Amino acid sequence: xxxxxxxxxxxxxxxxxxxxxxxxxxxxxxxxxxxxxxxxxxxxxxxxxxxxxxxxxxxxxxxxxxxxxxxxxxxxxxxxxxxxxxxxxxxxxxxxxxxxxxxxxxxxxxxxxxxxxxxxxxxxxxxxxxxxxxxxxxxxxxxxxxxxxxxxxxxxxxxxxxxxxxxxxxxxxxxxxxxxxxxxxxxxxxxxxxxxxxxxxxxxxxxxxxxxxxxxxxxxxxxxxxxxxxxxxxxxxxxxxxxxxxxxxxxxxxxxxxxxxxxxxxxxxxxxxxxxxxxxxxxxxxxxxxxxxxxxxxxxxxxxxxxxxxxxxxxxxxxxxxxxxxxxxxxxxxxxxxxxxxxxxxxxxxxxxxxxxxxxxxxxxxxxxxx
Numbered sequence: 001x002x003x004x005x006x007x008x009x010x011x012x013x014x015x016x017x018x019x020x021x022x023x024x025x026x027x028x029x030x031x032x033x034x035x036x037x038x039x040x041x042x043x044x045x046x047x048x049x050x051x052x053x054x055x056x057x058x059x060x061x062x063x064x065x066x067x068x069x070x071x072x073x074x075x076x077x078x079x080x081x082x083x084x085x086x087x088x089x090x091x092x093x094x095x096x097x098x099x100x101x102x103x104x105x106x107x108x109x110x111x112x113x114x115x116x117x118x119x120x121x122x123x124x125x126x127x128x129x130x131x132x133x134x135x136x137x138x139x140x141x142x143x144x145x146x147x148x149x150x151x152x153x154x155x156x157x158x159x160x161x162x163x164x165x166x167x168x169x170x171x172x173x174x175x176x177x178x179x180x181x182x183x184x185x186x187x188x189x190x191x192x193x194x195x196x197x198x199x200x201x202x203x204x205x206x207x208x209x210x211x212x213x214x215x216x217x218x219x220x221x222x223x224x225x226x227x228x229x230x231x232x233x234x235x236x237x238x239x240x241x242x243x244x245x246x247x248x249x250x251x252x253x254x255x256x257x258x259x260x261x262x263x264x265x266x267x268x269x270x271x272x273x274x275x276x277x278x279x280x281x282x283x284x285x286x287x288x289x290x291x292x293x294x295x296x297x298x299x300x301x302x303x304x305x306x307x308x309x310x311x312x313x314x315x316x317x318x319x320x321x322x323x324x325x326x327x328x329x330x331x332x333x334x335x336x337x338x339x340x341x342x343x344x345x346x347x348x349x350x351x352x353x354x355x356x357x358x359x360x361x362x363x364x365x366x367x368x369x370x371x
Contacts, residue, residue: 033074049297127175144351149250153183172199310338318334
């Protein structure tokens with residue numbers, strides 16, 4: 001090969017590379033959730049996972065050569081604030097969202113994203129109403145639904161706990177009431193008596209009235225659908241009143257701050273959570289990446305949040321486009337290998353499969369897999 005021929009090939013290659021670099025974009029990706037308020041811990045988990053993924057993807061050359069830029073949005077887990085955040089994301093022409101976190105906030109925000117053609121992937125909103133009976137092109141999850149989590153909890157209660165009389169409480173919100181209703185349905189189908197099914201007011205400081213009812217009914221098992229601030233108070237006040245029943249809740253109660261509220265009364269609480277992806281040897285390098293940035297990889301939403309960003313990045317690269325419509329179509333049609341395992345979507349944007357695991361919570365805020 002002549003020198004002139006080699007030079008012309010090298011120049012052509014350089015021009016192609018220059019053209020690719022020139023066409024690369026900085027893609028803004030919103031991380032939306034409670035950065036403040038009583039459940040800000042869950043926003044912190046999502047933020048830790050999403051930021052780590054963005055850093056890893058950018059360090060590896062970007063998504064199809066395009067770099068991500070994180071934009072943090074605080075909805076405080078309040079539906080009205082979530083709508084405001086969604087409108088802000090639209091006005092800022094951001095086309096990709098990781099979040100929202102709480103189901104009650106995610107549902108109204110998702111309607112705006114769907115209408116505006118913005119790809120949203122929630123790593124934590126489990127309420128079926130987000131996707132149920134809706135034609136969704138742009139809305140996805142990296143976590144299972146309550147009608148997957150509820151049966152997992154009910155199966156454990158029926159097969160392992162075998163209580164004589166159950167109380168089911170909830171916080172009257174989309175997430176809490178939805179999963180509580182799912183558990184109630186399965187327990188009643190198994191002929192396990194549900195003596196109390198009642199809502200409590202989120203944010204109250206005194207639940208003595210409902211605890212008195214638990215005591216008078218002689219329940220030996222309590223399922224609570226909601227978040228850790230209320231569960232912590234229920235546990236502490238129930239023990240103070242001599243209620244010895246076992247308590248159980250969904251992933252919304254699986255937070256170290258439940259122990260900060262309940263203290264020793266949190267010992268023995270049962271909780272359904274996603275599998276501990278941080279303990280998977282295949283994720284050891286990723287766990288180190290979290291640690292290097294002084295972030296905790298061990299929690300229900302960090303790895304699903306990481307996976308959410310990764311899937312968007314892989315879809316941008318696979319679709320060879322940053323157009324959210326093309327990216328969403330690619331997500332529906334393809335499978336993705338992620339830290340939470342193989343991800344495939346159905347027509348609604350729900351995961352085709354997801355496994356919830358039952359853990360026993362301890363008074364030092366650690367957890368172990370329940371027998």
